[in-house]
Amino acid sequence: MSGTLVDENPTDEAPRPEGRVRTKRIVTEVPSAVDRRFNFITMAAGISVLVLLLLVGLFLLIQSSDALGETGIFTFLTRTEWRTDVQPARIGVLGLLTGTVLVALVAIVIAVPFSVFCALAITDYSTAKRRKWMVGVVDLLAAVPSLLFGLWGFLYLSDKIVPISLWLSQNFGFIPLFKTESDASLTGSIFIAGIVVALMVLPIITSVVREVFSQTPPGEKEAALALGGTRWGMIRTVVFPFGKGGIIGGSMLGLGRALGETIAVALLLPQVPQKIGESIHILQNGGATVSGFIANRAGADSFTTSGLLAAGLVLFIITLGTNMIASVVVSKSRSGAGVDI
Amino acid sequence: MTVTETPAAQAAATRTPPAQRRRAPRRPREFTTFDVWILLGSLVSAISLNWLVFYRFTVGASFFGFIVGSYLTFLVIFAAVTADRVGRLVATDRVMTVVVVSAAAIVFIPLVLLVGYILVQGLKALRPNFFFNDQAGITPVMPSTSGGGYHAIVGTIEQVGLALIESLPLALAAAVFLNESRSKWRRPVRIFVDAMSGLPSIVAGLFIFAVFILPFAKSGNPLFGYNGFMASLALAITMLPTITRTVEVVLRLVPDGLREASLALGSSRARTVWSVVFPTAKTGMTTAVVLGIARAVGETAPLLFTAFGYDLMNSNPFAGSQESLPLFVYRNIRKPDISAIERGFAGALVLLLIVLVLFAIARFFGRDRSKSKKRASRVSLSGLKSTFTPSRSTASPAKEASPS
Numbered sequence: 242m243s244g245t246l247v248d249e250n251p252t253d254e255a256p257r258p259e260g261r262v263r264t265k266r267i268v269t270e271v272p273s274a275v276d277r278r279f280n281f282i283t284m285a286a287g288i289s290v291l292v293l294l295l296l297v298g299l300f301l302l303i304q305s306s307d308a309l310g311e312t313g314i315f316t317f318l319t320r321t322e323w324r325t326d327v328q329p330a331r332i333g334v335l336g337l338l339t340g341t342v343l344v345a346l347v348a349i350v351i352a353v354p355f356s357v358f359c360a361l362a363i364t365d366y367s368t369a370k371r372r373k374w375m376v377g378v379v380d381l382l383a384a385v386p387s388l389l390f391g392l393w394g395f396l397y398l399s400d401k402i403v404p405i406s407l408w409l410s411q412n413f414g415f416i417p418l419f420k421t422e423s424d425a426s427l428t429g430s431i432f433i434a435g436i437v438v439a440l441m442v443l444p445i446i447t448s449v450v451r452e453v454f455s456q457t458p459p460g461e462k463e464a465a466l467a468l469g470g471t472r473w474g475m476i477r478t479v480v481f482p483f484g485k486g487g488i489i490g491g492s493m494l495g496l497g498r499a500l501g502e503t504i505a506v507a508l509l510l511p512q513v514p515q516k517i518g519e520s521i522h523i524l525q526n527g528g529a530t531v532s533g534f535i536a537n538r539a540g541a542d543s544f545t546t547s548g549l550l551a552a553g554l555v556l557f558i559i560t561l562g563t564n565m566i567a568s569v570v571v572s573k574s575r576s577g578a579g580v581d582i
Numbered sequence: 583m584t585v586t587e588t589p590a591a592q593a594a595a596t597r598t599p600p601a602q603r604r605r606a607p608r609r610p611r612e613f614t615t616f617d618v619w620i621l622l623g624s625l626v627s628a629i630s631l632n633w634l635v636f637y638r639f640t641v642g643a644s645f646f647g648f649i650v651g652s653y654l655t656f657l658v659i660f661a662a663v664t665a666d667r668v669g670r671l672v673a674t675d676r677v678m679t680v681v682v683v684s685a686a687a688i689v690f691i692p693l694v695l696l697v698g699y700i701l702v703q704g705l706k707a708l709r710p711n712f713f714f715n716d717q718a719g720i721t722p723v724m725p726s727t728s729g730g731g732y733h734a735i736v737g738t739i740e741q742v743g744l745a746l747i748e749s750l751p752l753a754l755a756a757a758v759f760l761n762e763s764r765s766k767w768r769r770p771v772r773i774f775v776d777a778m779s780g781l782p783s784i785v786a787g788l789f790i791f792a793v794f795i796l797p798f799a800k801s802g803n804p805l806f807g808y809n810g811f812m813a814s815l816a817l818a819i820t821m822l823p824t825i826t827r828t829v830e831v832v833l834r835l836v837p838d839g840l841r842e843a844s845l846a847l848g849s850s851r852a853r854t855v856w857s858v859v860f861p862t863a864k865t866g867m868t869t870a871v872v873l874g875i876a877r878a879v880g881e882t883a884p885l886l887f888t889a890f891g892y893d894l895m896n897s898n899p900f901a902g903s904q905e906s907l908p909l910f911v912y913r914n915i916r917k918p919d920i921s922a923i924e925r926g927f928a929g930a931l932v933l934l935l936i937v938l939v940l941f942a943i944a945r946f947f948g949r950d951r952s953k954s955k956k957r958a959s960r961v962s963l964s965g966l967k968s969t970f971t972p973s974r975s976t977a978s979p980a981k982e983a984s985p986s
């Protein structure tokens with residue numbers, strides 16, 4: 242479109258005003274030298290982002306080959322313990338992955354309903370002025386660094402949640418997930434970590450869901466109201482079906498963030514490798530996540546570091562996959578076509 | 583029964599004498615003083631009932647249980663009363679309104695608690711000397727007000743500044759590529775930028791560690807050891823997608839007419855972007871940069887494997903491990919002694935203030951942009967708006983005046 246536009250079928254060599262044959266003009270772009278450089282530079286920048294992400298995976302793989310080679314990829318993926326104090330070291334990522342997934346699931350289960358209601362409150366239950374405020378507060382929640390959430394959760398919220406954990410374990414202890422051992426400490430549990438991570442993923446899910454809800458065709462909403470529906474009836478029959486893809490995609494995006502959440506979880510969970518296998522008791526002390534475990538072992542010996550890089554590679558692949566599926570789900574759904582996530 | 587009044591039903595209702603009418607026709611959204619009393623009454627009765635159950639008849643239930651129990655009881659009572667008054671459908675609508683509004687309100691509570699908690703704890707140890715001293719000669723027995731985080735602040739500024747220098751050109755070029763070019767590579771690049779913004783920040787740190795620090799560990803070259811420069815590279819990776827995506831959104835808002843006018847005048851694509859698109863989107867791009875900085879300032883995880891942390895002043899980012907504000911907080915609150923934890927809170931307060939200020943700046947520029955945008959590009963829309971705004975402002979005094 243820029244540069245010089247060249248008419249490939251020049252017809253104006255000889256002026257022939259009568260019987261001029263109308264040939265289809267084929268317009269092609271012949272960029273000028275400046276534009277060629279410009280196109281090259283922007284293209285290179287775009288491609289380099291792509292390459293950068295591939296390089297991340299590649300270098301993690303190369304540098305973790307020590308640990309992966311010695312342990313074996315399959316063993317590494319399926320072993321739950323992580324012991325470097327024995328010879329040979331027995332390291333595996335499955336125990337860490339279990340903790341990671343449990344924390345993320347707890348976070349998502351808590352965050353998604355709140356996010357959907359919050360998004361509804363912003364799009365359908367508030368005036369324009371209040372909407373601006375609420376969007377600001379949700380954005381602010383997203384701006385608070387993970388470290389501060391972890392700090393607050395570790396030293397303040399944890400004590401407040403322990404009674405809830407106690408109550409859950411006393412009354413719902415028959416559900417295996419909520420069972421605790423008789424004399425177990427209830428601080429530093431996956432449940433508490435999940436609540437704090439829920440607060441961190443909530444703004445991400447809310448913003449996607451809000452964007453999707455706000456694109457509900459006004460005609461359909463008005464039609465529902467004109468047929469005599471209440472506001473909730475309108476939301477149930479128009480907004481929710483329309484925004485279903487956005488809710489699912491936003492939740493998956495939140496799941497991706499929750500899986501990679503590092504510092505808060507590093508502070509909140511004990512990250513003790515010996516306890517990894519028992520992390521299925523979500524209400525009691527114990528559990529480790531991939532990212533938190535890595536963070537707590539910065540500066541370890543070379544074999545452990547190699548193992549950590551392997552764990553990082555696994556985390557990288559899982560979060561990348563989750564995020565990509567999420568963006569595909571959002572962009573493929575009817576509501577999410579023009580939504581940035 | 584009276585939930586949705588069809589016109590015919592309304593007409594019938596007005597025709598019948600008021601004495602025979604069981605319920606007055608009403609709109610589902612109408613919220614009268616009586617409804618407020620119902621709301622309050624349900625709330626009071628729910629709290630009383632739960633107080634009776636939780637604190638008189640049973641013991642050992644926590645305050646949280648009491649709150650949750652009261653809330654659920656309140657919903658049930660409110661639903662029952664409303665259903666009896668205006669029917670099931672409107673009652674559902676009312677209850678869901680209460681649920682949605684209260685869920686949104688609950689979300690704000692943690693934010694208030696968090697900011698308040700860090701403010702209270704941080705002020706205990708935050709003294710002016712925090713900004714002028716490092717941790718030289720600090721022992722666990724010394725009070726938390728001694729020493730400071732000067733070295734951490736310097737480290738943060740250097741690392742984030744370097745990260746911005748490294749990531750900004752690439753991010754801008756990538757955003758221009760995504761928005762201004764016609765390349766078929768745009769879609770994969772966009773997907774990868776999206777995926778990159780979800781990249782766990784610790785992986786960015788691990789990547790820099792694996793590429794630069796680990797292979798050169800034995801060479802002893804300080805440039806490829808733990809230092810601020812490596813930290814800035816890791817931070818640049820975390821900033822890159824944030825800036826790229828925000829800038830791309832801003833560039834998309836630039837009206838195509840401006841681009842076409844520039845191209846029609848014979849300027850090149852590069853000149854169009856440089857002289858037309860960028861100046862138009864300037865404030866939005868500032869917001870993007872500020873958001874990128876705000877994201878990078880609070881990142882701790884990528885620094886663990888790159889800057890590593892250091893208790894003393896190290897103003898050279900290219901050699902030797904360096905402290906930064908998040909690392910200072912993280913390292914201090916993990917120490918066993920109380921004075922260190924309090925010092926960590928002082929650092930956390932400074933960090934929170936920096937983030938809040940950056941957030942306010944971003945909001946300020948963001949708002950400025952949206953206003954000027956509407957005025958510049960959407961003439962008809964801005965005209966509409968200007969007709970709306972005064973009419974609303976004149977309507978309200980008229981409304982107030984009419985009863986009197």
